[in-house]
Amino acid sequence: MQTIETYNFEGKKALVRVDFNVPLNDKFEITDDTRMKAAVPTIKKVIAGGGSVILMSHFGRPKGVDEKLSLKHIQKHLEELLGQPVKFAGDSVGDKVKAQAAELKAGEVLLLENLRFYAEEEGKPRGLAADASAEEKKVAKAAVKETQKTFVADLAALGDTYINDAFGTAHRAHASTALIAAYFPNNKMFGYVIEGELKAVDAVMKNPVRPFTAIMGGSKVSSKIDIIMNLLDKVDTLILGGGMTYTFKAALGGKVGSSICEPDKFDLALDIMRIAKEKGVNLVFPDQTLIADDFSNDANVDICDSMEIPDGWKGLDIGPESCAEFEKIIKASKTILWNGPVGVFEMSKFEAGTKTIADAIVTATAAGSFSLIGGGDSVAAINKYNFADKVSYVSTGGGALLEYIEGKDLPGISAIRG
Ligand code: AMP
Numbered sequence: 001m002q003t004i005e006t007y008n009f010e011g012k013k014a015l016v017r018v019d020f021n022v023p024l025n026d027k028f029e030i031t032d033d034t035r036m037k038a039a040v041p042t043i044k045k046v047i048a049g050g051g052s053v054i055l056m057s058h059f060g061r062p063k064g065v066d067e068k069l070s071l072k073h074i075q076k077h078l079e080e081l082l083g084q085p086v087k088f089a090g091d092s093v094g095d096k097v098k099a100q101a102a103e104l105k106a107g108e109v110l111l112l113e114n115l116r117f118y119a120e121e122e123g124k125p126r127g128l129a130a131d132a133s134a135e136e137k138k139v140a141k142a143a144v145k146e147t148q149k150t151f152v153a154d155l156a157a158l159g160d161t162y163i164n165d166a167f168g169t170a171h172r173a174h175a176s177t178a179l180i181a182a183y184f185p186n187n188k189m190f191g192y193v194i195e196g197e198l199k200a201v202d203a204v205m206k207n208p209v210r211p212f213t214a215i216m217g218g219s220k221v222s223s224k225i226d227i228i229m230n231l232l233d234k235v236d237t238l239i240l241g242g243g244m245t246y247t248f249k250a251a252l253g254g255k256v257g258s259s260i261c262e263p264d265k266f267d268l269a270l271d272i273m274r275i276a277k278e279k280g281v282n283l284v285f286p287d288q289t290l291i292a293d294d295f296s297n298d299a300n301v302d303i304c305d306s307m308e309i310p311d312g313w314k315g316l317d318i319g320p321e322s323c324a325e326f327e328k329i330i331k332a333s334k335t336i337l338w339n340g341p342v343g344v345f346e347m348s349k350f351e352a353g354t355k356t357i358a359d360a361i362v363t364a365t366a367a368g369s370f371s372l373i374g375g376g377d378s379v380a381a382i383n384k385y386n387f388a389d390k391v392s393y394v395s396t397g398g399g400a401l402l403e404y405i406e407g408k409d410l411p412g413i414s415a416i417r418g
Pocket of ligand 1: 217218219220223241242243244260315316317340341342343344345346377
């Protein structure tokens with residue numbers, strides 16, 4: 001397998017799949033350019049090696065050509081980040097783009113238009129009537145899969161090498177994230193973003209220094225089952241927090257008031273507890289809860305046993321005793337994985353638990369432990385406290401990271417590894 005570090009880019013046009021799916025405000029200003037910044041080292045590496053770069057990305061979820069979701073909105077900022085001009089193609093495929101790519105000289109950068117303006121990128125039919133029959137859906141899907149082949153071939157023809165650096169879409173088998181790799185059997189590689197992500201996740205999931213503690217939070221157990229199950233094979237301690245824990249407490253016969261609770265997951269919750277015991281995993285729950293009489297920062301609050309939440313009250317954060325317990329476990333861990341806040345950290349009244357976890361991870365990291373933070377809201381929490389550079393790795397992956405941790409095969413990764 002080729003690597004970006006050793007590949008000779010001299011005179012080569014590198015097709016680089018990046019994740020430029022950044023948030024914009026209503027004035028089309030970028031409100032968080034983390035993903036764009038992350039792609040810069042890969043782009044610069046190709047240029048420094050004497051190559052040129054053709055950038056491909058999706059942007060939002062357009063249903064067709066949509067000016068509001070054009071990548072032209074990010075062109076100027078990309079030029080600032082790279083410190084050089086960037087040509088904007090105005091389309092992803094077609095004769096004009098072909099000519100622009102052919103004319104590209106060493107050191108130049110060409111940005112293609114939002115790939116998802118074409119249904120072929122995702123390979124999903126568009127414009128189907130809401131009442132379309134199963135047969136109509138099947139025919140439409142087959143049709144787009146057919147035109148997708150031409151789309152992939154046209155994209156691939158633009159470059160000499162293919163670099164996938166979009167970890168955030170690596171769990172999708174799309175044209176630019178996976179299918180295109182087949183055109184570059186000997187010239188495909190990961191960019192630095194994906195290399196970094198895989199190294200960090202593998203450090204945690206494949207060779208963890210022990211003790212290994214995972215902290216899983218978030219609202220519902222139903223969305224975290226696969227991860228929890230996979231983690232039970234790997235971790236020494238699994239701390240569960242957040243809304244999902246009330247399902248476990250209720251399954252054990254506790255009173256959870258009006259906290260988030262999924263009664264149809266009681267059996268599953270009991271199964272998880274049984275399996276953890278069988279595997280010798282220390283499964284830790286917050287035994288103390290910060291309760292509120294309203295889902296609001298102005299609510300009245302109190303602290304109680306997590307099995308005895310009064311009617312009309314809901315658990316919105318872990319209590320101080322649980323904070324202290326979690327802190328102690330985290331500080332004694334050598335490998336730490338964190339996904340999901342342990343309370344409604346968006347409101348200051350219910351953020352203490354999540355802040356305690358973040359603080360403890362920072363302390364453990366400073367003392368030499370390896371910490372990986374991943375999945376939407378825990379990343380938001382780490383950023384809220386400006387701790388991103390005080391932990392070992394903050395994943396940009398979201399869904400892709402979670403699927404990788406679940407042990408699933410990611411099409412964007414296997415297409416390169418072959
Ligand atoms: P998830 O997307 O499942 O990771 O959930 C993240 C969300 O869970 C955040 O927006 C938190 O505010 C929310 N959350 C965490 N703890 C609780 C709780 N005890 N009750 C309700 N929501 C919670």
